[in-house]
Amino acid sequence: MGFARREWANEDFAQEVHDAVKEHARTPFREEVWQQLIQGMRFVQGTFDDDESFERLRGTIEELDKAQGTGGNFAFYLSVPPRSFPVVIQQLKKHGLADQTGGSWRRAVIEKPFGHDLKSAEELNAIVHEVFAPDQVFRIDHYLGKETVQNILALRFANTMFEPIWNRSFVDHVQITMAEDIGIGGRAGYYDGIGAARDVIQNHLLQLMALTAMEEPASFDADALAAEKTKVLGAVRLPKDLGRDTVRGQYAAGWQGGAKAVGYLEEEGIDPSSKTDTYAAIRLGIDNRRWAGVPFYLRTGKRLGRRVTEIAVVFQRAPHSPFDTTATEELGSNAIVIRVQPDEGVTVRFGSKVPGTSMEIRDVSMDFAYGESFTESSPEAYERLILDVLLGDSNLFPRTEEVELSWKILDPIEEYWDTNGRPAQYPAGTWGPVEADEMLERDGRSWRRP
Amino acid sequence: MKTDLTDTTASKINKELVRGRRAIGTPAVGMVLTLVIVTDEENAYDALKAASDASREHPSRTLVVIKRVSRSPRDRTQSRLDAEVRVGADAGTGETVVLRLHGEVVDHAQSVVLPLLLPDAPVVVWWPVNAPLDPANDPLGALAQRRVTDTYACEQPVKELAARADAYTPGDTDLSWTRITPWRSMLAAALDQVACEVQGVEVEGEEFNPSCELLAMWLADRLDVPVRRSHSAGPGLTAVRMDTDCGPIVLDRADGSLATLSIQGQPKRAVALKRRDTAELIAEELRRLDPDDTYASALRYGVERLKSDGSGSPAKGEREAVPAPVEAAAKAPADRATAQAPVNEAAAK
Known part of the structure; x- marks a missing residue:
């Protein structure tokens, strides 16, 4: 069922859905399934502040409930701008749509952004929780619905060979990258003032970091997982000198993948003096026994070299090498790279002798690719998450505390950026500003080329 | 398997590479390096043939960058990237992408090459002809660990050697030396x-x-x-x-x-x-x-x-x-x- 301002009849709505399904569904379009779906498809036209609209919504829901036998179980997917949140939530409450009665459930799905700083996030949480209990609220972070992200847990806790080295004794540092090759497109209104750090680091990257760094949960249920993630996010330590260990940038005009790209400040709808970051790189520490002293480098950006998301756990070099320096000149550090997207999989990098009479050691990779080991197509992230909402399984949804902890990590950085300097410029299509390379160079490390 | 992409972008080429690889069922990461060949149309065939033979010893992703000459001012302002993606038996042991650059993008070849480099793996750039005088500061050369030139193929080889010596940066090499x-x-x-x-x-x-x-x-x-x-x-x-x-x-x-x-x-x-x-x-x-x-x-x-x-x-x-x-x-x-x-x-x- 759709609820929006536009003047649509049920058929218009169904047509829109039909076209989208036909074009994008990962399985073949089947007419009989569509006929079944269309039975329950309705559109209610209305505005958020209009009581009459919500009465109509309730009427339609009740009518459908009887016709389809859904037993009073409803999930509300709130794809609304943050400023409309209070009114929509209150309207749902006022018209009795949020009341769970006699064994039925009501759930609310919220999309990012979950606020733009700690204060706004707390306000938002207060508004939502006034009407929906914490276990009724599902915050969608579509990254957590990806197979590879769930596989981090399988990799770490179902195997024995990785966990013993997954700590400060062996790991040199961790790099978590989410790069996009596109610009902001038509999202100027949303993006300007928010920026890459709030848009990506606060939710996706910190969640990926939590999953990479957390201790083994007692079980794979939602409470146990959330407890471990909360613990590790709570142990995150910000760098002492924010100017030294954080970098933000803005893409300048350049060429990306063979096409000309305009700079961020020249994008339509962007204030030419905007300080919004389209690239952000930060160094975090985790103060616990497992990770003390191991830096976690998080970076994200738009208009970078290519679209890729990955977690690279980079190991220390061998404490002693019996080979001479010529033999190991080309040898890098061992690494385990979890490729989140695209070409999902895991790569292990290590040195191997080059065939020949001389001793020469070079990096090679061993690879696991989802597309090759499992030829069955895996569910889309949203597909999986929406199913989880309907089943009431909140394993893969960040909780209130996690969201607030993430803002606690990011807020001081954003405040520092607000008052100090301007974003560095980087040409579109490159791997970010030189300042970011210098930031790692100071630590004697370098960014991987993903 | 060979696929032609016309008026395309690096991200579409990347998708095609993954698709092609899956279709024939070979993993990507046996490849140990990315070899970028910068050439003109005339020398492309021989260079690619040599690279493809060499790939039997060094499985690699080969990117052939062909800068097309624009004959009219109109052609020069229009920019187009065409690609030929070869995987499996058509590409030696590895993957080959032949990139044809038309118009303005000719001067921005690195923007096409950068997204197509294998993760982590070393990059080698080879100019069979017309190598830049300062390879390390060439936009494409800057992406590479090793830059291979060939003074044998140029007009005044001895003079060129002197220039190579002046511009030498660790990682430079010349096929005349290899010979x-x-x-x-x-x-x-x-x-x-x-x-x-x-x-x-x-x-x-x-x-x-x-x-x-x-x-x-x-x-x-x-x-x-x-x-x-x-x-x-x-x-x-x-x-x-x-x-x-x-x-x-x-x-x-x-x-x-x-x-x-x-x-x-x-x-x-x-x-x-x-x-x-x-x-x-x-x-x-x-x-x-x-x-x-x-x-x-x-x-x-x-x-x-x-x-x-x-x-x-x-x-x-x-x-x-x-x-x-x-x-x-x-x-x-x-x-x-x-x-x-x-x-x-x-x-x-």
């Missing part, structure tokens, strides 16, 4: 057998073949003796004559394939010194990906410090990047070299 590897190992082995001191050397080969100069500079640099460069009709390098205090050591290859090694007091030996094709050279170059310090040292010795027998005039001008000790060493033995000149001329054919 003489068998010569170098043969000469080194010959000298290892005898306990004699070399007093002078003559390197003989066809004109406009920079391999001769490089070999001469290498010998001069390593042996610290005067080296003469003399000309013959070829093919390629024809002979190296070393005068030692216990008689001459001569490596003579008249026909471009079989050489004769003669050392005073030892029987003459036949030695296979075949001129190798480009595929073998590239394969050898890809074997080591760290900077070639020996090449750097030989190149920096300076072409103009070689003695010449007159038919090819040496490059003029003092070179400054030369390390001091070598300079001093070069002056002292100069008279000795002239004294030996008649001997050398007699030995020449």
Whole structure:
């Protein structure tokens, strides 16, 4: 069922859905399934502040409930701008749509952004929780619905060979990258003032970091997982000198993948003096026994070299090498790279002798690719998450505390950026500003080329 | 499997590579490096063929960057990228993407190449022709650990060698240098057998073949003796004559394939010194990906410090990047070299 301002009849709505399904569904379009779906498809036209609209919504829901036998179980997917949140939530409450009665459930799905700083996030949480209990609220972070992200847990806790080295004794540092090759497109209104750090680091990257760094949960249920993630996010330590260990940038005009790209400040709808970051790189520490002293480098950006998301756990070099320096000149550090997207999989990098009479050691990779080991197509992230909402399984949804902890990590950085300097410029299509390379160079490390 | 993409972007090419790889069921990561070939349409076929042969030894992703010439002003302002994606049997052992750049994008080839590089793996850029004078500062060269040029293919090879020496950055190498590897190992082995001191050397080969100069500079640099460069009709390098205090050591290859090694007091030996094709050279170059310090040292010795027998005039001008000790060493033995000149001329054919 759709609820929006536009003047649509049920058929218009169904047509829109039909076209989208036909074009994008990962399985073949089947007419009989569509006929079944269309039975329950309705559109209610209305505005958020209009009581009459919500009465109509309730009427339609009740009518459908009887016709389809859904037993009073409803999930509300709130794809609304943050400023409309209070009114929509209150309207749902006022018209009795949020009341769970006699064994039925009501759930609310919220999309990012979950606020733009700690204060706004707390306000938002207060508004939502006034009407929906914490276990009724599902915050969608579509990254957590990806197979590879769930596989981090399988990799770490179902195997024995990785966990013993997954700590400060062996790991040199961790790099978590989410790069996009596109610009902001038509999202100027949303993006300007928010920026890459709030848009990506606060939710996706910190969640990926939590999953990479957390201790083994007692079980794979939602409470146990959330407890471990909360613990590790709570142990995150910000760098002492924010100017030294954080970098933000803005893409300048350049060429990306063979096409000309305009700079961020020249994008339509962007204030030419905007300080919004389209690239952000930060160094975090985790103060616990497992990770003390191991830096976690998080970076994200738009208009970078290519679209890729990955977690690279980079190991220390061998404490002693019996080979001479010529033999190991080309040898890098061992690494385990979890490729989140695209070409999902895991790569292990290590040195191997080059065939020949001389001793020469070079990096090679061993690879696991989802597309090759499992030829069955895996569910889309949203597909999986929406199913989880309907089943009431909140394993893969960040909780209130996690969201607030993430803002606690990011807020001081954003405040520092607000008052100090301007974003560095980087040409579109490159791997970010030189300042970011210098930031790692100071630590004697370098960014991987993903 | 071969797919043509017209008016495309790097991200579409990447998708096609993953799709193609899945369709034929081979994993990507056996590939150890990305080889970028920058060429024009004329030389693309041969270069790709050589790279594809070399990929049997070094599975790699090969990106062929072909800069198309725009004939009209209108063409120059329009920008288009066409790609031919080859995976599986059509691409040696690895993946090949032939990129054709039209119009404005020609000047921004690195934007197309960067997204297509294999993660982590080293990058080698090879210019079969028209290499930039300063490869390390070329936008494409800057992406690479190793930059392979070929002075043999240029108009004025000897001049170009001097330019290469000026612009040398660790990671640079030249196929003219690779060509003489068998010569170098043969000469080194010959000298290892005898306990004699070399007093002078003559390197003989066809004109406009920079391999001769490089070999001469290498010998001069390593042996610290005067080296003469003399000309013959070829093919390629024809002979190296070393005068030692216990008689001459001569490596003579008249026909471009079989050489004769003669050392005073030892029987003459036949030695296979075949001129190798480009595929073998590239394969050898890809074997080591760290900077070639020996090449750097030989190149920096300076072409103009070689003695010449007159038919090819040496490059003029003092070179400054030369390390001091070598300079001093070069002056002292100069008279000795002239004294030996008649001997050398007699030995020449």
